[in-house]
Amino acid sequence: MKESPSIAEYLTGRLKGEGIEYVFGVPGDYALPLFSTFRKGGIETINTCDEQGAGFAADAYARVRGMGAVCVTYCVGGLKIANAVAEAYAEKSAVVVLSGAPGMAERKKDPLLHHKVRNFDTQRKIFEEITVGATVLDNPDTAASEIDRLLDLARRYHRPVYIEVPRDLMLAPCRPPSTRRESEESDPQALAEALEEARQMLLASRCPLILADVELHRFGLQKELVRLTETTGIPVAATLLGKSVIAETHPHYIGVYEGATGRAEVNDYVEASDCLLLLGVFLTDITVGGSSSSFDMSRSIYATSEKLSIRHHSFEGVRLEDFVRGLLKLGIQKRVLPGIAARQTEPMTRNSARPQDRITVQSLFAEVNRILSREIIVIADVGEALFGASDLVIREPTEFLSPAYYASLGFAIPASLGAALANPRLRPLVLVGDGAFQMTGMELSTAARFGLSPIVVLLNNRGYSTERQILDGPFNDLLEWNYCRLPELLGSGRACQVRTNQELEETLQAALAQKDSFWLIEVRLNPHDRSPALERLAKRLAPQQRADH
Amino acid sequence: MKESPSIAEYLTGRLKGEGIEYVFGVPGDYALPLFSTFRKGGIETINTCDEQGAGFAADAYARVRGMGAVCVTYCVGGLKIANAVAEAYAEKSAVVVLSGAPGMAERKKDPLLHHKVRNFDTQRKIFEEITVGATVLDNPDTAASEIDRLLDLARRYHRPVYIEVPRDLMLAPCRPPSTRRESEESDPQALAEALEEARQMLLASRCPLILADVELHRFGLQKELVRLTETTGIPVAATLLGKSVIAETHPHYIGVYEGATGRAEVNDYVEASDCLLLLGVFLTDITVGGSSSSFDMSRSIYATSEKLSIRHHSFEGVRLEDFVRGLLKLGIQKRVLPGIAARQTEPMTRNSARPQDRITVQSLFAEVNRILSREIIVIADVGEALFGASDLVIREPTEFLSPAYYASLGFAIPASLGAALANPRLRPLVLVGDGAFQMTGMELSTAARFGLSPIVVLLNNRGYSTERQILDGPFNDLLEWNYCRLPELLGSGRACQVRTNQELEETLQAALAQKDSFWLIEVRLNPHDRSPALERLAKRLAPQQRADH
Incomplete structure (x- = not known):
C-alpha cells in the first residue's frame, strides 16, 4: 500500500494535474519546504525580484494556461501581492495563492512571531476580500479535500483562491479524498427556455451583433465563438479586455468596442444593432465609456459566468459554457448581414510616415502591427501602451494580454515571464510606458536568469501621460533613466534607443531574429504626441476634473 | 467670514499641523486632486517609482517625525502598499494612508468602474485589518471631524490609519469641528498603585535592569529613559527593534538583547536580573528568541501602550507615558549596581583585519561602526544587513531604523527617502543585501530625482543567505547584477565595488565627503561568511526545519 503523501506533496500533485509546471514566488522561512517539495515533485520554481512580479507572472500564466500559482511567505510576501491578486479577481484569472505560515503549534497563546501583523488570521481575512475562497490547512485529515475544494473554486470561477499552509503541517501525511466532487450542471429547463428566447430574438433581428469579452478566453470558448459567427453570419466585436478572443483578421470581426473612447465606426455598429449578444462581457466604465446607459438592455442577451439576462429578466442556474454551446445547436441559418464587408478592420497602415521621420505614436503602432505573427503574444501595460495597442490586429486568440479593466500599472513585464513559460511557442512583445517600467521593469532580471527573451517596446514619453491629460503637476514627472x-x-x-521609423523597423527586425535574450527598445516619443484613444479618453475625463475645481 | 475649506484643504492643513511636510505616493486619476491640493497647501509630494516604495518611505518618515503620510489611487495603488502598511501596524508607526476613490455619485448601482475589485468597500475592508481606523469621507458634514478622529487614532496608537476620499467630494466644502477632542488620561488611582508597587520591587531588587524597546521611540520618551537610568543607576538593554532608543555609548547601556540569538553577556545579564523593567517592549520571537519562557514574569514590570502588568497582575487605564514619567518621580536613589562597568558595550574593533585582506562580514561592520557619527542615520534591511548591524554602536537616539520584527525585505532603500526628508540633518547609511536590493533598490531613482544622498552599502553575498542556512535550493539564488x-x-x-578592507575604508571616506548624490558601495562577500548573529539564528531555526523532513 502506497504511503500517504504529505500535504505539500498532495498539493504539488494536484497543481500538476491542473497543468501547472511553474510556480512563481519569493521564498521565506515559513515557505521554504513548499519550494523544496514543488521542485522534488517536478514543478519548477521561478523566483522573481519582488513578490509583486511573481503575482503578475502567475496571473499571466493563468490567463494563458487556465490556472497559475504563486508561492510566498507569510504576510511580508503575501501582502505584497494583494494588488496582483486583486487584479486576477477583477479580471477573472485563476491564480492559486500559496502562502507559508507559522505552524499551528507555534500559534498557541498568540505570540508575536515575526511577520505577524495583528492576528494569525489577518492575512487570510485580507485574501477573503480578493479571492473566491480562502483556507488554512490546519488539519491533515481535511487538508487534501480542502485543496480539492479550493482548486475547484478557482477553476469554476476563474478567480483566485488562497491556501495557507502552516509550516508544521506542510510535511504531515494527509488523506487524499476517495471521490472527486462532481461539477455543477445547468438547470436544463431554464437553459432550454433561455435558448429558445435567444433564438427568437436573433431570428427577428435585422442587425444582430456579438460583443465578446474575456470570459470566453477564460472558459475556453474561443472556438465556439468562431463557430457561432461562422454558422450564423452574426458579426463580432470585442471589448478591450477581451481583445483577441477571436483572431482580429477574421472576416466577421469588426473591431474593439470601447464605448465613448472607441472608434466611431464600431460604436455606430453597436448602437445601430437591434440585438446585442453580450458573451462573457464585463460592463465596465472602460467597456461602455463610463455610462452603462449606452447599452439598451431591451435589445440585449447578456450571458456571463455570473448571470444570464435576456432583455429585463434573468435566468438562474445557467452556465455560460452551456449557454454558448446551446446557441450553436439552435440551427440559426447563416445570413449575409449588412455592412460587415465595409466594416472589417483595416490593417493599420503607416500612413505618411517616412523612414527618416521621428517616430510618432501612430507610426510606432503601425510598425508593431506589421511585425505581428502567430508566434507573438502582445502584452500591453496600462496607459498609452494599451490605448495604442487597442488598434493592433491580433492574429490568433489569446495572443493579447492586458489588465484593461483593473488597470494596474506595472503588469506587463512580469506578465511576460508568466506568458512565455505558459506557452513557450510564443514570444512576448511587451508594450510599456516609462512609468510602468520604473515599477516592475527590473523583472527583466528574472527573464535573463531563466533564459526568457521578451521584446520590450518602451514608450518613453517622460512621465504619466494619461494623467497629464487630466491634471498635470510635477507629480506626473519621472526621473529619466x-x-x-x-x-x-x-x-x-x-x-x-530609437528615434526614427527606420531605426525602429531595423531594431524590431534584429530583435525578432535574435531569440536568445530579452530586447529593450526605447522609443523616444514627443510627450505631447497622443494616440487617438488617449485623446478621446482624456476628453471624456477632463471636464469632470475641471468641474471639481 | 472665512470661506469653508474643501475636504482636501482641511486634510492638508491638519497634516501640516501634525508636522508632515512631505507626502509620498504615486498619482492616479482618482487621486490627482489630492496631489494638487497638497502642493497648493505647502506639502511637497514625492512620487516614488512604485507605490511600495512610497509606503516604506512614509513609514520611515513616521518613525523619525512621529507621523507620515502616503497618498495613492484606488486599489491599484492602495493594495500595492498593503504590506508596507502592515509593517507600520506591526511595528507601531503612524502612517496615514490617503486613497483617492470613485466618487459617491459614481457608485450608485454598483457599476464596474476601473480599479474596482469586488465591491466599492473592498479596499477599506482590507485596510481595516492593518490599521487602527479606516474611514470613507462620504459626507462633507462629518468629513472634518472624521479626519480629526483618524489622525487622533494614529497619534495615540502610533499605528496606521486609512482615509479614503471619493473624488467627487475632495473639493467639496466641509465643516471644521469647533472643538477638538481631549486626549485621554490615566486612571490616577491605578497609576499610583502601579507606581508604588514598581517602587517597592525596584528598591528590593539587587540587580534590576531596564529593557527598552521601540515604543519609547514612538511615544517620544527617550529623554525620560535617559533620566531614569541616570537618576536610579539601573542599567539599560535594548531590543533589536528598539536599538538606538538610548545612545549606545551611554555608560549605563549594556547592549542589544536578542534572546537566543543575542550575545551571551547581555543574555546572562537579563537572566540574572531579579527585577526586569520592560518599557514599551514587544515580546516577539526575535526579542525573546522564539520562546517567551525566557522571561520570568514573577520578576517583571511590563509597561506598553497596550497594557501594564506587574508580575502576574495587570492594571487598566494606565498610559505608558504617564507610567514612565511617574517612575521618574518615585525618588529612587542612585545606586552603583554590580557589573555595569564590566558590561559596557565595547566599541567594535576590526580585530586582525589588514588593509589588503578581503572584506569579511566582521571587518565590514567594524569599518561601518568606525565612521558612525551624529550626522548619520543607519537604516538596515532584513537579513545579514540587520544581523550584522545589531552590534553597531549607535551614538544618538532615533539614529537606527529597521523592520526588526515584521522583517519585510526591501524596506531600507525607500526608507532612506523618508528618513532623509524627515530630518535633513541626517544622512542615511543604508545596509542592504542583494535580495532586498533587487526588490526596491531602484528607488534610488527617487533619491536622485529629489536630490537625496544616501550611502548604500550593498552586502553582495549572492542570494538569500539567511534562507540558505535553513533550507537551500536554486530558489535562494539571484541573477547577479x-x-x-x-x-x-x-x-x-x-x-x-570593493573587495578589500582598504578599498572599503577609502570608498566610505569618499562617500562621506561628497554629499551631492547617492553612493552605492557594493561589498563582495564570501557567500559562506556569516555574522555571529546569523550563525546563532540559523542554528536555532535549522533543527526545526530538519525535524519537518
Missing part, C-alpha cells in the same frame, strides 16, 4: 544601459546592469540582454 | 552600473542607468549617483 538611460534605459539602454539596463543590459550592462543585468549582464544580459540587448537594448537600444 | 553589475550593481556598479546603476549610476549610468539613472544618470546620477556614484557606485563602486
Whole structure:
C-alpha cells in the first residue's frame, strides 16, 4: 500500500494535474519546504525580484494556461501581492495563492512571531476580500479535500483562491479524498427556455451583433465563438479586455468596442444593432465609456459566468459554457448581414510616415502591427501602451494580454515571464510606458536568469501621460533613466534607443531574429504626441476634473 | 467670514499641523486632486517609482517625525502598499494612508468602474485589518471631524490609519469641528498603585535592569529613559527593534538583547536580573528568541501602550507615558549596581583585519561602526544587513531604523527617502543585501530625482543567505547584477565595488565627503561568511526545519 503523501506533496500533485509546471514566488522561512517539495515533485520554481512580479507572472500564466500559482511567505510576501491578486479577481484569472505560515503549534497563546501583523488570521481575512475562497490547512485529515475544494473554486470561477499552509503541517501525511466532487450542471429547463428566447430574438433581428469579452478566453470558448459567427453570419466585436478572443483578421470581426473612447465606426455598429449578444462581457466604465446607459438592455442577451439576462429578466442556474454551446445547436441559418464587408478592420497602415521621420505614436503602432505573427503574444501595460495597442490586429486568440479593466500599472513585464513559460511557442512583445517600467521593469532580471527573451517596446514619453491629460503637476514627472544601459546592469540582454521609423523597423527586425535574450527598445516619443484613444479618453475625463475645481 | 475649506484643504492643513511636510505616493486619476491640493497647501509630494516604495518611505518618515503620510489611487495603488502598511501596524508607526476613490455619485448601482475589485468597500475592508481606523469621507458634514478622529487614532496608537476620499467630494466644502477632542488620561488611582508597587520591587531588587524597546521611540520618551537610568543607576538593554532608543555609548547601556540569538553577556545579564523593567517592549520571537519562557514574569514590570502588568497582575487605564514619567518621580536613589562597568558595550574593533585582506562580514561592520557619527542615520534591511548591524554602536537616539520584527525585505532603500526628508540633518547609511536590493533598490531613482544622498552599502553575498542556512535550493539564488552600473542607468549617483578592507575604508571616506548624490558601495562577500548573529539564528531555526523532513 502506497504511503500517504504529505500535504505539500498532495498539493504539488494536484497543481500538476491542473497543468501547472511553474510556480512563481519569493521564498521565506515559513515557505521554504513548499519550494523544496514543488521542485522534488517536478514543478519548477521561478523566483522573481519582488513578490509583486511573481503575482503578475502567475496571473499571466493563468490567463494563458487556465490556472497559475504563486508561492510566498507569510504576510511580508503575501501582502505584497494583494494588488496582483486583486487584479486576477477583477479580471477573472485563476491564480492559486500559496502562502507559508507559522505552524499551528507555534500559534498557541498568540505570540508575536515575526511577520505577524495583528492576528494569525489577518492575512487570510485580507485574501477573503480578493479571492473566491480562502483556507488554512490546519488539519491533515481535511487538508487534501480542502485543496480539492479550493482548486475547484478557482477553476469554476476563474478567480483566485488562497491556501495557507502552516509550516508544521506542510510535511504531515494527509488523506487524499476517495471521490472527486462532481461539477455543477445547468438547470436544463431554464437553459432550454433561455435558448429558445435567444433564438427568437436573433431570428427577428435585422442587425444582430456579438460583443465578446474575456470570459470566453477564460472558459475556453474561443472556438465556439468562431463557430457561432461562422454558422450564423452574426458579426463580432470585442471589448478591450477581451481583445483577441477571436483572431482580429477574421472576416466577421469588426473591431474593439470601447464605448465613448472607441472608434466611431464600431460604436455606430453597436448602437445601430437591434440585438446585442453580450458573451462573457464585463460592463465596465472602460467597456461602455463610463455610462452603462449606452447599452439598451431591451435589445440585449447578456450571458456571463455570473448571470444570464435576456432583455429585463434573468435566468438562474445557467452556465455560460452551456449557454454558448446551446446557441450553436439552435440551427440559426447563416445570413449575409449588412455592412460587415465595409466594416472589417483595416490593417493599420503607416500612413505618411517616412523612414527618416521621428517616430510618432501612430507610426510606432503601425510598425508593431506589421511585425505581428502567430508566434507573438502582445502584452500591453496600462496607459498609452494599451490605448495604442487597442488598434493592433491580433492574429490568433489569446495572443493579447492586458489588465484593461483593473488597470494596474506595472503588469506587463512580469506578465511576460508568466506568458512565455505558459506557452513557450510564443514570444512576448511587451508594450510599456516609462512609468510602468520604473515599477516592475527590473523583472527583466528574472527573464535573463531563466533564459526568457521578451521584446520590450518602451514608450518613453517622460512621465504619466494619461494623467497629464487630466491634471498635470510635477507629480506626473519621472526621473529619466538611460534605459539602454539596463543590459550592462543585468549582464544580459540587448537594448537600444530609437528615434526614427527606420531605426525602429531595423531594431524590431534584429530583435525578432535574435531569440536568445530579452530586447529593450526605447522609443523616444514627443510627450505631447497622443494616440487617438488617449485623446478621446482624456476628453471624456477632463471636464469632470475641471468641474471639481 | 472665512470661506469653508474643501475636504482636501482641511486634510492638508491638519497634516501640516501634525508636522508632515512631505507626502509620498504615486498619482492616479482618482487621486490627482489630492496631489494638487497638497502642493497648493505647502506639502511637497514625492512620487516614488512604485507605490511600495512610497509606503516604506512614509513609514520611515513616521518613525523619525512621529507621523507620515502616503497618498495613492484606488486599489491599484492602495493594495500595492498593503504590506508596507502592515509593517507600520506591526511595528507601531503612524502612517496615514490617503486613497483617492470613485466618487459617491459614481457608485450608485454598483457599476464596474476601473480599479474596482469586488465591491466599492473592498479596499477599506482590507485596510481595516492593518490599521487602527479606516474611514470613507462620504459626507462633507462629518468629513472634518472624521479626519480629526483618524489622525487622533494614529497619534495615540502610533499605528496606521486609512482615509479614503471619493473624488467627487475632495473639493467639496466641509465643516471644521469647533472643538477638538481631549486626549485621554490615566486612571490616577491605578497609576499610583502601579507606581508604588514598581517602587517597592525596584528598591528590593539587587540587580534590576531596564529593557527598552521601540515604543519609547514612538511615544517620544527617550529623554525620560535617559533620566531614569541616570537618576536610579539601573542599567539599560535594548531590543533589536528598539536599538538606538538610548545612545549606545551611554555608560549605563549594556547592549542589544536578542534572546537566543543575542550575545551571551547581555543574555546572562537579563537572566540574572531579579527585577526586569520592560518599557514599551514587544515580546516577539526575535526579542525573546522564539520562546517567551525566557522571561520570568514573577520578576517583571511590563509597561506598553497596550497594557501594564506587574508580575502576574495587570492594571487598566494606565498610559505608558504617564507610567514612565511617574517612575521618574518615585525618588529612587542612585545606586552603583554590580557589573555595569564590566558590561559596557565595547566599541567594535576590526580585530586582525589588514588593509589588503578581503572584506569579511566582521571587518565590514567594524569599518561601518568606525565612521558612525551624529550626522548619520543607519537604516538596515532584513537579513545579514540587520544581523550584522545589531552590534553597531549607535551614538544618538532615533539614529537606527529597521523592520526588526515584521522583517519585510526591501524596506531600507525607500526608507532612506523618508528618513532623509524627515530630518535633513541626517544622512542615511543604508545596509542592504542583494535580495532586498533587487526588490526596491531602484528607488534610488527617487533619491536622485529629489536630490537625496544616501550611502548604500550593498552586502553582495549572492542570494538569500539567511534562507540558505535553513533550507537551500536554486530558489535562494539571484541573477547577479553589475550593481556598479546603476549610476549610468539613472544618470546620477556614484557606485563602486570593493573587495578589500582598504578599498572599503577609502570608498566610505569618499562617500562621506561628497554629499551631492547617492553612493552605492557594493561589498563582495564570501557567500559562506556569516555574522555571529546569523550563525546563532540559523542554528536555532535549522533543527526545526530538519525535524519537518
